[in-house]
Amino acid sequence: MVMLHFTVDADKCTRCGECARDCLWGVIEMDGLPVVRPENEARCIECQHCLAVCKPGALSVFGKDPADSLPLKGMFPDPARMETLLMGRRSTRRYRGEGVDPALIRHLLEVVSHAPTAVNRRQTTLTVVDDPAMMDRLRAEVTAEALKLLHEDRFPAGWERMADYVRGCEDGTDVLFRNAPHLLVASAPKDALSPMADCHIALSYFELLANSHGLGTVWNGIAKAMFTAIVPQFAARLGIPDDHQIVCVMSFGLPAVKYHRTVQRPGGTIRRAEF
Structure with a gap:
C-alpha cells in the first residue's frame, strides 16, 4: 500500500468539494476541508483525480506538488489537428537505417505511462528494443x-499464414520486422483485470x-505470432516475464516514406442505438 500523504493547503482551498465529488471510491470526504480518514485509505486506487481536479492547486497526494503538473488550459490540440492525426497516420513498412534518439524513445514511453488501465492497476509492461544493433541481431536470429522450422517441416500446425510470411524471408527480405530499427512489446500479467x-x-x-513526432509505426501481428507461437523462446530472451501474456507488438522508427494526404474511406457501420 502506497502512503497517501494527503495534505491540503487551507489558505488555497476554496472548500468547493470537487475533490470529494470526483473521488470514485469515496476516499475523500468534506469536513470543512477535504479529509481522508485512515479507514478509507485502502480504497484509494492512486488515480490522482483529486490532484488534477483541484483548480487552485491546494491539494497534494503521494507527496506530489501540484505545481509540478502540466496545466491543461489551452494546451489540448484543436479538433481539426487531432482529426488529421487520427486519419493521417499510416502503417509504416519502410524505414530509414538510423535509430531514433534514445532520449526521445524514453520520453515517449514516459508519456505513454499515463494511458488508462482497468481500475488504474497499471500492470502493462512495455519492453522496448531501443538499440538498432540489438534489433538487427533479433531480426536475424528470429528469421x-x-x-529452420519451415525447412524441417516443424512449423506449428494451424499457422500456415505465418509460414507464408516466413517463406517470404528466404530471399533476404525482412517480412517479419520490415527492417524497422526498433520494436515495442506490450504485455501484462495473465491474471490482470x-x-x-x-x-x-x-x-x-x-x-x-x-x-506526432514524425516517427513511423506499424502494428506487428507477425512479430506477435513469432514470440507467442512460432519461436516463443525469444520472448524470454527479450525479458518478457514468465507470467505475462504478449498482447501486441509494434515496430517503429524513422520512416523512409512520406505520405501527403489522408485517404478517403466510406463510413464504417454506424447505427443509432434503440432502447
Missing part, C-alpha cells in the same frame, strides 16, 4: 529460427504520439 484492453490502449497512445 533464421523460423526458416483487462490485459488485452490495457495493452492495446497503451500502444494506441504510443502510435499517435510517435506519429
